Amino acid sequence: MAYKLFIPGPVTVSEKTLRAMAQPMIGHRSTDFVALYQSLQPDLQALFGTKDPVYLSTSSAWGSMEGSVRNVTGRKVLNCMNGAFSDKWNDVALRCGRQGGALKFEWGQPVDPQAVRRELSSGQYDAVTLIHNETSCGCMSDIASLMAVIREFPDVVSIVDTVSSFSAMAIPKDELGIDIMITGSQKALALPPGLSLLSASKRALARAAGTPDRGFYFDLLEFQRNHENGMTPSTPVIPLIYALKSKLEDIRAEGVQARYARHARLNGAVRAWGESKGFRLFPAPGHGSVTLNCFSNSLGYDLPALNKILKSKHQLVIDGGYGKLKGKTFRISNMGDETDETIAALTRALDSALAEAPKACA
Numbered sequence: 345m346a347y348k349l350f351i352p353g354p355v356t357v358s359e360k361t362l363r364a365m366a367q368p369m370i371g372h373r374s375t376d377f378v379a380l381y382q383s384l385q386p387d388l389q390a391l392f393g394t395k396d397p398v399y400l401s402t403s404s405a406w407g408s409m410e411g412s413v414r415n416v417t418g419r420k421v422l423n424c425m426n427g428a429f430s431d432k433w434n435d436v437a438l439r440c441g442r443q444g445g446a447l448k449f450e451w452g453q454p455v456d457p458q459a460v461r462r463e464l465s466s467g468q469y470d471a472v473t474l475i476h477n478e479t480s481c482g483c484m485s486d487i488a489s490l491m492a493v494i495r496e497f498p499d500v501v502s503i504v505d506t507v508s509s510f511s512a513m514a515i516p517k518d519e520l521g522i523d524i525m526i527t528g529s530q531k532a533l534a535l536p537p538g539l540s541l542l543s544a545s546k547r548a549l550a551r552a553a554g555t556p557d558r559g560f561y562f563d564l565l566e567f568q569r570n571h572e573n574g575m576t577p578s579t580p581v582i583p584l585i586y587a588l589k590s591k592l593e594d595i596r597a598e599g600v601q602a603r604y605a606r607h608a609r610l611n612g613a614v615r616a617w618g619e620s621k622g623f624r625l626f627p628a629p630g631h632g633s634v635t636l637n638c639f640s641n642s643l644g645y646d647l648p649a650l651n652k653i654l655k656s657k658h659q660l661v662i663d664g665g666y667g668k669l670k671g672k673t674f675r676i677s678n679m680g681d682e683t684d685e686t687i688a689a690l691t692r693a694l695d696s697a698l699a700e701a702p703k704a705c706a
C-alpha cells in the first residue's frame with residue numbers, strides 16, 4: 345500500500361524523481377559520468393552558497409559526519425549537543441578515537457553562542473561540530489550568531505550538519521565561514537536515502553592533509569582529487585545522482601526564493617493547525633524548525649493508534665517522537681515537495697483522525 349510520508353525523513357519522493365532514477369547505467373569513469381557530475385556543480389554550489397566544490401558521498405549523512413570529524417580533528421573537537429543527532433555526534437567522535445568535549449543543552453534548547461565562545465576560549469579545541477536544525481526535537485539554532493562566534497577562533501575548523509534544513513532556507517556557507525557543510529538526500533531534497541553531499545573549505549582540506557588516520561572512504565583529499573577529474577573516489581550511487589539532477593531542475597524551475605518561501609509558509613500552516621488544537625511546540629520559542637514541527641503530546645494522544653488511523657484511513661504517516669521523546673512529542677515534516685494542497689489535505693486528515701484517536705492515559 346502506498347502512503348505519504350510526513351515523517352522528517354525519508355520524505356515522499358515524486359514520480360518524476362523516481363522515473364529519473366530508472367535510467368540506464370553508465371560507467372563511473374566514463375566521459376558520460378564526468379559530464380553528469382560536472383553539470384551538477386553550479387546548481388549545488390549556488391545552493392550551498394559556496395565557491396568550493398560539492399562532493400557526492402555514497403552514504404547516508406552519518407558517513408560524511410563521521411568522516412569529517414576524522415579528517416579535521418587534530419587536538420580535540422567540541423561537540424555542541426542539543427538533541428539525538430548532535431548527542432550521537434559526540435559519541436561518534438569518541439568512537440573514532442578523537443578527543444571530544446561535550447557542550448550539552450537541554451533537548452529543544454538552541455545551541456548558545458556565548459557558551460560556545462566560553463568553551464572555545466579554553467584553547468583546547470581545533471574543531472567544532474554543530475547541527476543547524478536538530479530534527480529529533482525540531483529545534484533550529486541561530487547559525488549566523490554561532491558562526492560569528494566560531495569565526496573568532498581561526499584555528500577551529502567548523503563542521504556543520506545542515507541535513508534537515510538544506511535547500512529549505514538560505515545557508516550561505518562561504519559568507520558564514522562554515523568549513524564543512526553536510527547534507528543528505530532524503531530530507532528537504534526529497535530524494536531516496538543513500539546520498540550525502542558535502543562541501544569543504546581550503547582550510548578544512550589543509551587541516552586534513554596534516555591529520556593522520558583519515559581512512560579512505562571519507563577522505564576529503566580523495567574527494568578533492570577525484571573531483572578535479574569530475575569523479576568520485578569509488579563507484580557512486582548513480583541512480584541517486586540522476587535523481588539529484590532531476591531535483592536540481594525542479595529547484596531551478598520553482599526558483600530558490602520561492603522554494604524557501606514555500607517551506608516557511610507550509611511550516612507555519614502546520615504550526616497554526618497544531619496550536620489551534622491546543623498542542624504546544626516542543627522547542628524553545630523562536631527556535632522552531634522551518635522544515636518540521638515537533639509538538640508536545642500535551643493532550644495525551646495514543647500516538648501509535650493515531651498513526652494507525654492516519655495510515656489505514658488517510659494513507660499517510662507522521663512521526664511519533666524520536667528516542668527519549670517517543671510518545672511525548674510528535675513530529676510533522678513539511679520538507680521537500682509539499683504544497684498548500686498536500687498540507688491542507690494533511691491537516692484535514694489529522695482533524696479527522698484526532699476525533700477518533702484514543703488518549704494514551706485516559
Ligand SMILES: *Cc1c(COP(=O)(O)O)cnc(C)c1O
Pocket residue numbers: 353404405406407429475477478479480505506507508528531537
Ligand atoms: C536525518 C539526520 C541525520 C542522519 O542522517 P542519516 O541519513 O540517517 O545518516 C543527521 N542529522 C540530522 C540533523 C538529520 O536530520
